[in-house]
Amino acid sequence: MRRAAAAIDAVTEAVGALAALAVLALVVVMSANVLLRYGFSTGSVWAQELEWHLLVPISLLGMVWALKRGEHVRVDVLYAAYGPRLKAWSDLLAALLGLVVLAAMAWLSLAYVGQSWRIGEGSANPGGIPWRWALKAVIPVGCGLMALQYLAETLRAAARLKD
Known part of the structure; x- marks a missing residue:
């Protein structure tokens, strides 16, 4: 179990x-946008959309890494007082x-992403980024990666309970 969790952790890293x-x-894009806007009174919709x-x-990818590192939201004031066994449970x-919620989110996002991909959804703004469907495709990917990391957390907690 620990080896499988370690392999998932490597993917997460x-x-x-x-x-x-x-x-x-x-940081580079935002700095350039600010410099162009305020320094040269110019800019582009494409560059502004690139920010988001x-x-x-x-x-969506950073949340996976945060979970792996234990930097996710947890009620630490309670958790810190738990014994090792209660922490594992x-x-x-x-x-x-988390696995259940993320599986549901990934499943529900597939139709949303599929529709966007089928119509080749892009920016509604002239000069905007034409690949909004690719951005939306990150939703199920992020959910899948987060579910994978939760699987590693499940394996790790189960191994601690076995010890």
């Missing part, structure tokens, strides 16, 4: 690296519930 690169790209096109993978229950 790679996903976290991609999210970090997207953060760097977002980068924010989506940062959020709490982690197991949270991971199982």
Whole structure:
């Protein structure tokens, strides 16, 4: 169980690296947009839309990395007082519930993404990014990766309970 969890963790670290690169790209794009707008009184819709096109993978991929690192939202004031066994049960229950919620979110997003892909949805703004369908496709991918990390958390908690 621990080896499977470690393999999933390796995938999550790679996903976290991609999210970090997207953060760097977002900083560069936002800086350039501000410089162009206020320094040269110019700009482009495409570059402005790129900001939120980068924010989506940062959020959806970054949440996977945050879960792996234990940086996700948890009521630490209660959790810190738990003993090792109660922590393992709490982690197991949270991971199982997370798996259910994420499976539902991924499943429900497929029709939304599929429709966007079928119509080749792009920006409604002239000069905007024409690949809005690709941005929406990150939703089930992010949910799937998060579910995979919750599976690793489930395996890890189950292994702790076995010990």
